[in-house]
Amino acid sequence: MIDAASFSYPASVVRRRAPLNLLPGDEKCFSHEMVKCFPAVAALNLQDVIVYGDGLCSVGGRLPPTAALLEPAITLPLRQRIKTGLLIAARLMRSIPAARCERVEKGLLLTDAYFDGFFHWFGDILPKLEALRITRANISDHTILIPESKYATCAAESFAAYGLPCRVIPFGAAVFAEQLCFIPRLAPTGNYRTELMQGIRDVFRRRLSGGETGLRLYVSRKAAPKRHLINEESLAAVLARYGFTSVCMERLSFAEQVALAAECDVLVGLHGAGLVHMLWTRENTTVLEIRGAGDRRNNCYFSLASDLGHNYYYVSATRRSRFQPSFLSDYVIDVDRFEAALVQALGNNPVAGERSCVVPT
16 A cells, blocks of 8 residues: 555556447547547645635645646636636635644645536546545545535545545635645546546445346436527427436436436436436446537547447537537537437337336426
8 A cells, every 4th residue: 555645647548439320421520539548647745735615726825826736828728727817816815824724734635627517526536536546545644625616515425435534625715734645637638547437437336226227318408507408308209209217417416316327228418417427327338429510529428438338329419509619509409310319329129118217307
């Protein structure tokens, strides 16, 4: 067993399987994701670090603070650089002196600039904890520090799955760590180390009692603040015909979300955080993603499905407005095209399954 301060993770190569219904002309959307090389990563050890509840850090009393120890860089997406700049400006206006902070001797920080999103928590942050588990790093004498966010409950429950406590730092508060161990990103966002994602699945599934399977689940975004499927109601008859249960995951507790997804064999949804729930499903689950036509950039769920050993299918939808970025735009889908892709994904068992359930929609 090694100390967390000595943590390192080796370089690796990930090879992925193409979508099972890859259409001629769409190769360009996925070809650059088929082989990925990730460099070795080592822990960063710092002294006298203030960790704030909004996710920023100040090292050695220096100002300005940085976004999770990472300076805004030209390589970051524009929206992330803007967000980082606004956070730093806000922090400068209400800095907390070290003397007024709660103090810990050894802190462990896993979060980075993407910590405050459901997808990013499970795709970017939690794999670091799994890497610590795989390498048998000793973190028992470290306080795990988690900045406040609307997903702090999910974060705390995911640490509980590992049998670990964490210290959530509220907005407006801060913790002073005499020594801080920071684990950098193990893979670029939207990419994953295969063994880490499979390990996360195994950790969570071991906590579930052997429930039923056979559920066909459609994850709706109609309760989400952005990126809706405009004609989703037109899909209702198709989904009903093939025995799907529709759900708005945000209307369930995190534990209920995990338990529900763990019982499904087919997961369908528009590109969005709801597809993260393939993490709790068994290997060889069928995943059908509704995604923007010709989208070469947003492949995070294709990559996740491949790395988990799932059967990935896709169907294209049309962005409603070309003047909005893809992460904000609403979409429209051709119902006949959707049904054709669904039938292909269901393969030898297109008829409605015997299982269904009633959940909030």
